Amino acid sequence: MRLRPITALSLAAASMLLMAGCSGSAGDSASPSTGAAADLCAAQAPEGDASKAVSVSGDAGTPGEATFTSPLDVSELQTTVVDEGSGDAVAAGDFISYALSAYSAETGEKLVTVGYEPGELLPAQISPDNPLGQLLGCGKPGERVVAAFPATPASDSTQAAAAEVYVVDLLDTVPTAAWGDAQEPVAGMPAVELADDGAPTITIPDAAAPTETQVATLKQGDGYTVQDGDYVLIQYSGARWSNGEVFDETWKDGGTPYSGATTSFVSGFQKALVGFPVGSQVEVVIPPAEGYGEGEINTTDLKGETLVFVVDILGAQHVTAQQ
Structure with missing residues (x-):
């Protein structure tokens, strides 16, 4: 980067x-x-x-x-x-x-x-x-x-x-976990329970997956507000709606955060970043159209899957700082 x-x-x-x-x-x-x-x-x-x-x-x-x-x-x-x-x-x-x-x-x-x-x-x-x-x-x-x-x-x-x-x-x-003020859970969203180090456990509700991207603030930060194109430092955990399986996360092996541009993520994931202040924890449910596309659900890729991410925003750098 x-x-x-x-x-x-x-x-x-x-x-x-x-x-x-x-x-x-x-x-x-x-x-x-x-x-x-x-x-x-x-x-x-x-x-x-x-x-x-x-x-x-x-x-x-x-x-x-x-x-x-x-x-x-x-x-x-x-x-x-x-x-x-x-x-x-x-x-x-x-x-x-x-x-x-x-x-x-x-x-x-x-x-x-x-x-x-x-x-x-x-x-x-x-x-x-x-x-x-x-x-x-x-x-x-x-x-x-x-x-x-x-x-x-x-x-x-x-x-x-x-x-x-x-x-x-x-x-x-x-901190390597979001530090903002905890918010009330949003009805219908997957439940999130946090370990002592901040690592989330995601529980999928017994309900049909939503057809549009849904976003909820779990912790409200008070830092710099992420803008489109910014670089971000984040922790995240992603699970499949179909079976609750965690397919990717930063929390394993010591919990090292990940950095990248907001534009490097799928469009649904970007909705959990842009407009949120540093220190926030955001949950997003992403249907295939704003994730990895339609297709037959299988264990080898994420096509056809509705995805659930919990994202901790730890830092951000504005795009104008690179020009």
Whole structure:
């Protein structure tokens, strides 16, 4: 998933967001071990002369201004913690919200500021092996870090990148289940029962499947409202109306959320995303016409099936943040 084109975002920043902001399909990431959590603390790049030479105005959580004498000599990745934050430290495998400003180390020019407004960046999973872990380590919400990136030469797969300076804010950890206010069940919709971790169990009613898509809010969030074409970070579980069988879900194998564009899903599923605020849990019943099409019902595909999904909306990034 391309979050921002290189023309709008510095090369190093684009690389960082591409690597950290896309979670892939369900089950791609295993739950972190205690050793991985310890490694996250050690993963943060060490302090150096370049990162220490940068001064930042303002408080973490708001776009500050970095000043330094340019050109800044950056020989290796360096970080300096400006504000240590407070509360519980993040752990490997956590999803976090974050924001950053990037500057040219050569000229001091600000290249981009992103993530401080709702809908600008998807939450991202932090680990010792991705750039967020190397910049933020096992920081606490409110941590602000100055990072200095060295120039990198071109390779067969990447363009050359100039040296850059970042101000990166760890805003908060993001739950992996919807956190909105519970709503009253809607009569006739499949019943949903939640496990302690938020995983839903769907019970199909003893009734004929509806012929039109039906949508119900199970939890009402209060975050950014998803728009058509946005990228979303979601958990979901899907069951067949015909027999109640769960055919796909993100909750297995540690419950790793999935990210993708709203337009990448079937039209019925999109109705459980567009117009709903982040933090919401939405149930949708999708007849074949807005699912996988008509056909003879069988166990090998979803043609002819009326589908039931329970969707937790954990984050969203507006399409204009990619243009």
